[in-house]
Amino acid sequence: MRSGAKVAVVGGVFVLVAGGLGYGVYNVVLGGGEAGGTESASASSEVRTGPPSKSEIEETAKGFLKAWASGDAAAAALLTNNEDVAGPLLTGYSEAAHVTKAVITPGPAVGTKVPYTVKATVSYEGKTKPWSYASELTVVRGLTTGKALVDWQPTVIHPQLTEGASLKTGESSTAAIEAVDHNGKVLDKEKYPSLGPILDSLREKYGDSTGGSPGIETWIEPADTQLPDTTLLTLAKGKPGRLQTTLDAGAQAAAEKAVKQFSGASVVAVKPSTGSIRAVANNPATGFNAAMQGEQAPGSTMKIVTAAMLIEKGLASANSPIECPKDVMYQGNTFHNLKYFSLPDTDTFTTSFARSCNTAFIKKIDDVNDDAALAKEARDVFGIGLNWKTGVVSVDGSVPEASGGVAAAQYIGQGTVQMNALNMASITATARNGTFRQPVLVPRELDDRQLAVASRSLSQNVTRQLNDMMRATASWGTGKAAMSSVRGDKGAKTGSAEVDGQGTSNSWFTGFNNDLAAAAVVQSGGHGGDAAGPVVAAVLRAGS
Structure with missing residues (x-):
């Protein structure tokens, strides 16, 4: 017990332990005992304004945690800025979650935030088990009363509690x-x-x-x-x-380790020959599954789809020259390459792909003469938007039909294109073998669900050219450094996606190694090869 404080415990109790705020000692009993204290506002009738003072923060947190610790949900709710919502959750902590004892230990306030740890005991029908976690609260000034109040958020009760959710203890609704x-x-x-x-x-x-x-x-x-x-x-x-499941423990372990290098990262690995998902990892690891449910512009990794479309239409080929000027204008919109680089007119489409030349792709849009061409390619060949049934909730990407500058931006993975790591891993898997196989996390035979099927495959010639262009990217292009540690038949495509209001681009990378494809995105990671690249390489090295 911190600071040598002593607390008398009677019956089933919640206890507030003296902590960094300099709290006194309280004898509290669940359902009875001393009340939770009062809000720390000025005694005068004048409504106070401005941020709460240090003393107000300490007194408000003290009153709230003391009331909660004593099991007095009503008194604790009064000390929040949303009594109607806080009350039922605080009441449910003992009544629905069956917490019979909790020792709450606050730490020192950091600005308006007060962290604390909870060491609780949960009891239900003769089964008892300890339960520990940490959370925090924030003290704000009430808009109408001017009193210092706890800013009510579900995370005050538990850090994983979300809006409208509740804590329950009992027999689980489904089998383990x-x-x-x-x-x-x-x-x-x-x-x-x-x-x-x-x-x-x-x-x-x-x-x-x-x-x-x-x-x-x-x-x-x-x-x-x-x-x-x-x-x-x-x-x-x-x-x-x-x-x-279709997962691979080795690939999953590597994916978990790789994403931990960054504060916001996701990666997915897929087996091209079957569509089996081999790894899914996110950092942060809990909560939203961004790897399978995210929706973001994928940057130049989208050029795999654009290249396939251009080659199929006879407008480009891996070994034919293509223009790559430093910038290009299309319907009033200017597009340029990274640091305004350009390539000689004699350089091939493979070089523009491997060096990630934006202008080489955008200059072809007039020759395509079909604003919906990229959307059709994404859907009909790569299975994007076909209502995938992976076995869990997932988003299967989106390439809306567009025109003008928006259509041009789509060619390089910007504008209205929306993807996640699962989608880009699948696109790479399709490019690898030429045929879309819908990614699955559990075998289809488990529930006989209908899998998505693309309307056509790529020809062997187009598939070969895509593989060769990706091999070039991995061996001497923008993916060389990231893929240097990967052995076997390997290919890659880098990407960086600009996001409004974000100073640094998101880093995207996708690649294959033999019969495994993987893709990753790192938020604000910059160039694709710098952040997302090593994540993909780590998974490819470990996968099977």
């Missing part, structure tokens, strides 16, 4: 699962944290069909009933049912 990779190796969220949301989704969808039985758990029940529950604590394990 034991997910295994394609070789039968067990996959769990402790060892592979990025799989947490995915395993929750798989359990929600397939738990009752795998032969398992429910356990006793504490979980977050989201407001959106289409989303899975998030298990926070297991009091008693049920019998897990075995669920086969």
Whole structure:
């Protein structure tokens, strides 16, 4: 116990421990005991303005945490700026989540924020288990009263709690699962944290069909009933049912490690010959599965699709020369290459692809003479927008029909093109073999779902040219440094996507190695080869 404070405990209790705010000692009893204190506002009738003072922050946090610790949800809710929403959640902490004891230890205030740790005990039908976590609150000034109040957010109760969600403890609604990779190796969220949301989704969808039985758990029940529950604590394990996935434990481990290098990164690996998803990783690892559900401009990695379209239409070929000026104007919009570089007119399309020349692609738009051509190529060959059924919630990319400058921007992966790491890994997998195979995370046979099918494949000639151009990018082009450690038959494409209001471009990279394709995006990572490239290379080295 910090600072030598002593707390008398009577019955089932919540206790506030003296911490960095210099709190006194309280004897508190769940459902009774001393009240939670008062809001720290001026005693005068004058409504105070401006940021709360240090003393107001300390007193408000003190009053709120003391009331919460004593189990007095009503008093704690009064000390927030949203009493109607805070009250039910605070009440549910003991009544619905069945927390019978909690020791709350606040730390020193950092500006208006007060961090704290909670060491709780959850009890349900004779099953009891300790539960620990950390969170924080923020003190603000009430808009109408001028009083210092806790700015109510669901994360005050628990850092993973979202708007409209609630904490529950009881028998789980679905049976537990034991997910295994394609070789039968067990996959769990402790060892592979990025799989947490995915395993929750798989359990929600397939738990009752795998032969398992429910356990006793504490979980977050989201407001959106289409989303899975998030298990926070297991009091008693049920019998897990075995669920086969297409993942590869080695590739997944490498992906988890690789994305941790950056504050915002996602990567996916796909097996071109089957469409099997071998790895999915995100940093941060919990919450939104950006690798499969994100929607962002993919930058020059999109040139794989544009190149396929131009070659199919006979407007370019890997070994034919193509113009690459430093900049080009199209319908009032100016496009330029990185640092305004240009290439000799005798250089081939492969060189422009490997060096990521924007203008070489945009200069061809008039020759295409069809504003919808890129959208058709993305859909009909690469399967983009065909309602993929991967086994969990995923977004299958979007290339809307466009015209003018927007259409030109799409040629280089900007404008209205929206992709995620899964989409770009799949595009690379399609380019690798010439045929789209819809990515899957669990075998189709598990639920006999209908997979998306593209209307046509690339010819062997076009497929060969795309592979050769990607090989050039990996061996001497913009992907050389990132792919230098990858052995075998390898290819790549780099990309950097400009985002409005963001000082540094997002880093994109996609590549293949033998029968594995992978793609990654790093937020504000800059050039594709600098940040996303090493992430992809790490997964390709480890995958199978």
